[in-house]
Amino acid sequence: MIQQRVMVAITAFYHFVPLTSEQVDAVITQLNILGPVFAVRGLVLVAPEGINGTVCMPPENMDAWKAAIREIVFGRDVIFKDATANDYVFPRYKVDGRTEIVTADMPGVFPTTSRNNHLTAQEWHQTILSDPNVVVIDTRNDYEVKIGKFKGAVDPNLEIFTEWPQYVEDNPLDKDTKVLMYCTGGIRCEKAIFAMQERGYSNVWQLEGGILKYFEEFPSGGVFEGECFVFDDRIAVTPDLKPTERWGRCPHCGDPASIPTECPYCFEHAVICDTCQALIVGGETHRKACSRNCATHVKRGTTPRRRPKAVKPALGNVSG
Numbered sequence: 001m002i003q004q005r006v007m008v009a010i011t012a013f014y015h016f017v018p019l020t021s022e023q024v025d026a027v028i029t030q031l032n033i034l035g036p037v038f039a040v041r042g043l044v045l046v047a048p049e050g051i052n053g054t055v056c057m058p059p060e061n062m063d064a065w066k067a068a069i070r071e072i073v074f075g076r077d078v079i080f081k082d083a084t085a086n087d088y089v090f091p092r093y094k095v096d097g098r099t100e101i102v103t104a105d106m107p108g109v110f111p112t113t114s115r116n117n118h119l120t121a122q123e124w125h126q127t128i129l130s131d132p133n134v135v136v137i138d139t140r141n142d143y144e145v146k147i148g149k150f151k152g153a154v155d156p157n158l159e160i161f162t163e164w165p166q167y168v169e170d171n172p173l174d175k176d177t178k179v180l181m182y183c184t185g186g187i188r189c190e191k192a193i194f195a196m197q198e199r200g201y202s203n204v205w206q207l208e209g210g211i212l213k214y215f216e217e218f219p220s221g222g223v224f225e226g227e228c229f230v231f232d233d234r235i236a237v238t239p240d241l242k243p244t245e246r247w248g249r250c251p252h253c254g255d256p257a258s259i260p261t262e263c264p265y266c267f268e269h270a271v272i273c274d275t276c277q278a279l280i281v282g283g284e285t286h287r288k289a290c291s292r293n294c295a296t297h298v299k300r301g302t303t304p305r306r307r308p309k310a311v312k313p314a315l316g317n318v319s320g
Ligand SMILES: [Zn+2]
Pocket: 250, 251, 252, 253, 254, 255, 272, 273, 274, 275, 276, 277
């Protein structure tokens, strides 16, 4: 039996901590030095409210990276959500200064304690199993919820996270309802919970470390159904934190995709999403193409290129 070699370690983390503009600059400088030292790729956001990142690197560098991150945020407790892959999942390393470390249109609104009504993965799991009256809400975007969510979770159909306060406003519950909210790694709920607490909800809880931490504790999936969308080349991860074999990325809209198509221009095989598939049925035949570039040729009616000799098998563009 051939054993697959783990080539990169991946970790996602965030930490809310008030930083002056000088400290923000200093953190960005430190991170820009550290990245090449540890052969890191990925994205780290820095703002006056803290840091947030997902990065990958050779596994032997990971402990030192984490130690450096803890140092940078003043040695405080940081939760790291770990995974592995057989290749880098980001094309490059980038450190970006922002006004928020998660785009919520709520700059300056962030937790001052490290635990604002958190439930650990174990507590979360037991609560869902034991309390049939609990309302579970997914705070992620619609295209993320589509490929997997906790059993029975409400999908607010957000196109972007900034729609969350309006959703809370438009969908009132009894103020003492026990509400459990979750997202990918926990950071969106750190802000989302304020939108509920500010409106008087007194029994609202968030999944600490998000779905990714839950998967670490429940690698067979537990009460989660499907896969978890991630914002890197893996597209999604299975509950055992392996890159998906089921989902690709739709070349036309970027959503997770699994419907095979043969490009009418270059005859490559690709996968497209169900939304774009519906638009093909509605007449937008250029969405059959394998890429935006080919879609342009299809729209123009350019003559298709000759079929290449070796045609890739169906689903050939899905990450493995
Ligand atoms: Zn699409």
